[in-house]
Amino acid sequence: MDQATALLLADLEGDGGPGPLAREQVEVEAAIGRVLAEPCHARWPLPSAPLSIMDGYAVRSQDLLTARDQHGAETLVLLLGSESAAGHPARDNLEPGTCVRISTGAVVPDKADAVVAQEDTRRLEVTLESDGVGASNRVAIEVSSTALREILPGRHIRPTGSDVADGELLLDAGAEIAGGDASLLAGTGNFTVSVYRRPRVAILSSGDELVPIGQTPGRGQIVGTNAMLLAAQIREAGGEPVQMGSVADTPVAVRAAIEHARDHADLLIASGGISVGDHDLMLPVLELLGFAQRFRRLALRPGRPTTYGQLPPGGGRWPGTGMLVLALPGNPASTLVAFELFGRPLIRALGGLPRHRWLRPxxxxxxxxxxxxxxxxxxxxxxxxxxxxxxxxxxxxxxxxxxxxxxxxxxxxxxxxxxxxxxxxxxxxxxxxx
CATH class of the missing domain: 2.40.340.10 (MoeA, C-terminal, domain IV)
Incomplete structure (x- = not known):
């Protein structure tokens, strides 16, 4: 088993190896579950402006520091100006002696450099002289002694770029994109990304005894479930299954199916017909097509007849290097186990994942x-x-x-x-x- 695994990994890591596959540009939502082909950097900082992390009032910290340290004030009254709400920044700069009502997630106004939490304040009605014309009532905010004690520049503010800096590397090539990764990419301007194409994996089941799912088997027949099993394993590994259907136990039918797979897929995984019985035709037909065998008949249970190798260069999707083939025994447990040991690393390598992500933990x-x-x-x-x-x-x-x-x-x-x-x-x- 160790020798077989080493042979497989050497093929995938070598200069003449088959992967990873070609790159393509896709929308970031469609990239979830795919592998990045190029590094992604932030196109703008997050947050893109200083934001409040509390509901309260944006202030000039110097107003509070001066009142506390120079005048010994225990509370301070500031006139309430405009409001800054999430998505609706205040338009005016903050003048000395004033404050701005601010919500969590809202932009901190220019000239403000701190936020006082709402629970540390009290709203007041104050009467102001209006240039000798008369008096007018204004809303003011009384800042408590607690807020005066704790005030400092930057209080309760997320600075610009504190989450993500402009131009920062977000994900490197070879990263498998999860939902959170996609959110980070989209939130920083990466609306489309370059990813490796998903490997198209042809699934070929052989055996005259197989009947399709949904059909009641007759005497000596069984429902062919291995193709469904392999499709699930292929998807989980990051590939795109291509169902070739069940093939009759004749050399002509097996050869036609293999040649069709070579034209429509990046990798062929066959289930059944690879043992040594009179009706096991997979290996003889592969050899007729020039199959270069890398290993066969492993010291493995279940899955001893598992065979791996490569078809020679030809037409279809593999004009230069030939097509990799993994032929698995037809028993369900043999198919499942041998795929986990050998099919999974093949697909993950073709899909662009780095070496340490090919095998199961x-x-x-x-x-x-x-x-x-x-x-x-x-x-x-x-x-x-x-x-x-x-x-x-x-x-x-x-x-x-x-x-x-x-x-x-x-x-x-x-x-x-x-x-x-x-x-x-x-x-x-x-x-x-x-």
Whole structure:
């Protein structure tokens, strides 16, 4: 297994490797789940102006500092001017001795450099002389002793660029864009971004016994579910599944399907027909097409017949380097496990993700129950993780049993030669979900 994995990764990392695929420009919302092909920088700062982080009053801190430090004032009355609300900045500059009503998220007026919280103030009605003509009432704000004690420039203000500076690097090439990342990009002016194209992965199932989902199978037939399973795994890995349907067990049909896949996809993943039986035609047909085999017949359970290699250069989507092919056994557990080990890194490399993101995370887990091993092959046991993080092996582990691929969270790696591993032992596991 380690040799096979090393061969696969070497192919993907080499100078003549197949990926990543071409770049394309897409709207930022459509880029969620895609991989950035170029670094993205902020086109403007966030916030783009100083904003209040409190409901209250914008003030000149010097007014309060002078009243406190030079005159020993315990409170201060400021005349109330205009208002600054979120999305509606105050138009006038702040004059000495005045304040502006301000809301959370609103722009701090020019000449103001602090905000006094609303709970530290009191509204007053004051009478002012009006140039000898008479008296008029004005609304004023009394600033409390608490606010005077705590005042300083910048109080309760988010400065311009305090979240994101103008021109700051937001995400580098190779980043997989999540919803929060997309919000950051859009909020700083990156309305379209350059991403790697999603790998188009042809799914080819073979076997005369297969009937489509929705059709009741006859005697000796089964519902073909592997294509659906692979499509889900491909999407989760970042690829775009291309369903080729089920192919009859004839050389002509298998060859036509492979050639069609070469014209319409970046990678072919076949399920079934790769063992050594008389009706297993996948490898003979691939070899007729010039298939260069990299590995086959692994010390792996389930999934021993798994085969990986490359078709030679030709037409279609691979005119220069040829097309990668991963042929998996047809048993459901074999298909699932072998895809996680080899199909997933292929797709993630083609999609532009960096090397450390190709493989599933691995860690040591404690077995919550005994696990069966194999004398000659590594056994990847399907197991459920409990609340304490222990791995509970599923009761059924047969490669052909659908029950063995449902309701599990991890693949526990039992080394070759360990026929049985007891509860309490620690083994390496691939974590699929937590």
């Amino acid at each position: 691995r860690r040591l887990v404690e077995l919550g129950g005994p696990a069966e091993g194999d004398r000659r092959r590594e056994h990847f046991v399907r197991a459920k993780l409990d609340a304490q993080g222990r791995a509970l092996p599923l009761a059924k582990q047969l490669s052909g049993a659908l029950r063995s691929i449902a309701g599990f969270d991890a693949l526990v790696r039992v080394p070759a030669g360990r026929v049985r591993v007891e509860a309490g032992e620690q083994l390496e596991a691939l974590i699929l979900r937590e």
